[in-house]
Amino acid sequence: xxxxxxxxxxxxxxxxxxxxxxxxxxxxxxxxxxxxxxxxxxxxxxxxxxxxxxxxxxxxxxxxxxxxxxxxxxxxxxxxxxxxxxxxxxxxxxxxxxxxxxxxxxxxxxxxxxxxxxxxxxxxxxxxxxxxxxxxxxxxxxxxxxxxxxxxxxxxxxxxxxxxxxxxxxxxxx
Amino acid sequence: xxxxxxxxxxxxxxxxxxxxxxxxxxxxxxxxxxxxxxxxxxxxxxxxxxxxxxxxxxxxxxxxxxxxxxxxxxxxxxxxxxxxxxxxxxxxxxxxxxxxxxxxxxxxxxxxxxxxxxxxxxxxxxxxxxxxxxxxxxxxxxxxxxxxxxxxxxxxxxxxxxxxxxxxxxxxxxxxxxxxxxxxxxxxxxxxxxxxxxxxxxxxxxxxxxxxxxxxxxxxxxxxxxxxxxxxxxxxxxxxxxxxxxxxxxxxxxxxxxxxxxxxxxxxxxxxxxxxxxxxxxxxxxxxxxxxxxxxxxxxxxxxxxxxxxxxxxxxxxxxxxxxxxxxxxxxxxxxxxxxxxxxxxxxxxxxxxxxxxxxxxxxxxxxxxxxxxxxxxxxxxxxxxxxxxxxxxxxxxxxxxxx
Ligand code: FES
Numbered sequence: 001x002x003x004x005x006x007x008x009x010x011x012x013x014x015x016x017x018x019x020x021x022x023x024x025x026x027x028x029x030x031x032x033x034x035x036x037x038x039x040x041x042x043x044x045x046x047x048x049x050x051x052x053x054x055x056x057x058x059x060x061x062x063x064x065x066x067x068x069x070x071x072x073x074x075x076x077x078x079x080x081x082x083x084x085x086x087x088x089x090x091x092x093x094x095x096x097x098x099x100x101x102x103x104x105x106x107x108x109x110x111x112x113x114x115x116x117x118x119x120x121x122x123x124x125x126x127x128x129x130x131x132x133x134x135x136x137x138x139x140x141x142x143x144x145x146x147x148x149x150x151x152x153x154x155x156x157x158x159x160x161x162x163x164x165x166x167x168x169x170x171x172x173x174x
Numbered sequence: 175x176x177x178x179x180x181x182x183x184x185x186x187x188x189x190x191x192x193x194x195x196x197x198x199x200x201x202x203x204x205x206x207x208x209x210x211x212x213x214x215x216x217x218x219x220x221x222x223x224x225x226x227x228x229x230x231x232x233x234x235x236x237x238x239x240x241x242x243x244x245x246x247x248x249x250x251x252x253x254x255x256x257x258x259x260x261x262x263x264x265x266x267x268x269x270x271x272x273x274x275x276x277x278x279x280x281x282x283x284x285x286x287x288x289x290x291x292x293x294x295x296x297x298x299x300x301x302x303x304x305x306x307x308x309x310x311x312x313x314x315x316x317x318x319x320x321x322x323x324x325x326x327x328x329x330x331x332x333x334x335x336x337x338x339x340x341x342x343x344x345x346x347x348x349x350x351x352x353x354x355x356x357x358x359x360x361x362x363x364x365x366x367x368x369x370x371x372x373x374x375x376x377x378x379x380x381x382x383x384x385x386x387x388x389x390x391x392x393x394x395x396x397x398x399x400x401x402x403x404x405x406x407x408x409x410x411x412x413x414x415x416x417x418x419x420x421x422x423x424x425x426x427x428x429x430x431x432x433x434x435x436x437x438x439x440x441x442x443x444x445x446x447x448x449x450x451x452x453x454x455x456x457x458x459x460x461x462x463x464x465x466x467x468x469x470x471x472x473x474x475x476x477x478x479x480x481x482x483x484x485x486x487x488x489x490x491x492x493x494x495x496x497x498x499x500x501x502x503x504x505x506x507x508x509x510x511x512x513x514x515x516x517x518x519x520x521x522x523x524x525x526x527x528x529x530x531x532x533x534x535x536x537x538x539x540x541x542x543x544x545x546x547x548x549x550x551x552x553x554x555x556x557x558x559x560x561x562x563x564x565x566x567x568x569x570x571x572x573x574x575x576x577x578x
Contacts, residue, residue, distance in 0.1 A: 033353055033355050038354075059465060061464075061465060064356035065356055108467040140488065174343060
């Protein structure tokens with residue numbers, strides 16, 4: 001009796017030691033798979049916004065993802081709806097659509113069709129207009145807008161500025 | 175310590191230390207197989223052989239493959255294909271086997287469904303088999319990443335995006351799985367590890383479990399007959415081989431298995447030498463480019479049916495339907511409420527269900543390959559809904575089945 005309770009105690013003590021070790025190693029395993037510091041440090045890109053031509057889609061790269069930059073023409077600005085206007089990024093007096101160029105469905109890159117002023121995602125047939133809004137499902141939401149900060153005539157992607165924060169708070173982007 | 179005597183031969187020496195005679199009985203000479211089973215039961219052996227081919231060819235590829243985003247593509251398409259003597263052979267064997275293994279798995283699975291081999295005491299065989307299927311799928315997917323071509327990259331992008339779980343937006347989880355914002359070096363190296371170490375280990379463990387699960391309930395037979403293996407085995411051992419319903423696995427039954435394996439290998443190497451192209455997607459011969467999506471993204475043929483179930487719905491419903499398709503097969507032994515473990519042809523409504531399911535999955539496979547436009551989207555949607563309805567209906571149509 002005396003003996004068996006002693007063994008019982010040893011068993012529980014071992015269980016506790018092993019449990020602590022197991023949890024600790026799970027934490028280590030999780031962290032090992034996190035993005036490396038070098039990956040995170042490379043997560044900023046600065047764009048000079050004064051060089052973009054009007055009405056033409058330019059693809060930049062940020063965190064390995066394509067970034068769509070479209071400087072809107074006066075005609076486009078004129079016919080914008082309220083919800084489309086809310087997605088504009090205004091630098092100086094130019095209006096831009098800037099978005100992560102990945103379909104919000106499963107992440108393919110939609111192609112821009114200038115004649116129709118819209119984007120077609122070939123993967124599952126999703127479509128977006130020139131403001132980045134969905135015009136045909138399956139994509140569940142408009143293009144995501146990358147975190148940005150306006151600094152004079154340039155834009156820092158990866159940093160959160162007040163304009164971006166406002167968009168995020170009002171639910172315009174995720 | 176056990177009592178040891180002076181060995182009379184090498185075999186005796188080993189037998190005293192390893193009990194090899196006993197092992198031989200359990201594994202081969204007194205492992206009983208029913209006589210009335212057809213060539214479809216040889217698919218297990220065919221799978222074992224195909225897995226061995228994958229393992230051996232994989233080891234040879236591993237010696238030259240470079241898991242580095244800058245070198246991976248060239249190490250596969252130049253070094254292995256052109257520089258390494260017979261490198262092409264290992265690649266073709268590996269690629270063709272990876273594709274064919276799924277064909278055989280599906281045949282094996284549908285044989286089990288047709289003959290009711292998942293029922294009455296054989297549930298663990300079925301469950302361990304489905305776990306093997308899932309692990310094989312992960313193995314195939316991780317291997318598909320390694321040549322780091324366009325399809326590798328974009329399949330990696332799309333499949334890992336599924337883990338954000340649609341409306342839940344778990345982007346942090348996706349970045350954690352990738353180790354980067356997009357598939358990049360960390361992604362390639364960890365999938366390399368999964369493909370060559372962790373998943374093969376898991377597969378080998380599961381194969382062990384799958385075999386062990388067979389030991390007690392024994393293998394089913396073509397007529398769904400309940401055989402008393404102990405009685406029949408005694409008869410056989412007493413010399414009444416003709417009227418016994420079972421035979422030894424080795425060396426009697428195995429000859430039949432090996433004949434089927436022989437035919438399979440001829441077919442397999444015909445593919446390896448003359449038709450290897452079907453297992454290699456042309457899009458994957460472009461190096462990975464994160465700024466350009468291929469026009470159509472589709473998986474290899476063996477995932478098309480479940481991909482097509484995901485595709486026609488909005489993102490959240492699609493994910494639920496996809497998840498449903500992944501787990502529902504595991505539950506088959508419990509969804510089939512009938513007491514009969516006989517061939518589908520004798521089970522009335524179930525037989526119709528079986529053929530409808532098979533046809534539906536073929537339709538889904540075909541639609542998954544076609545671009546998601548117009549008519550094809552509609553057919554795909556109907557087939558996806560039909561798939562779900564078939565499974566929902568299964569308990570009801572089997573509930574009233576009469577005992578045969
Ligand atoms: S990824 Fe764009 S529609 Fe599916």
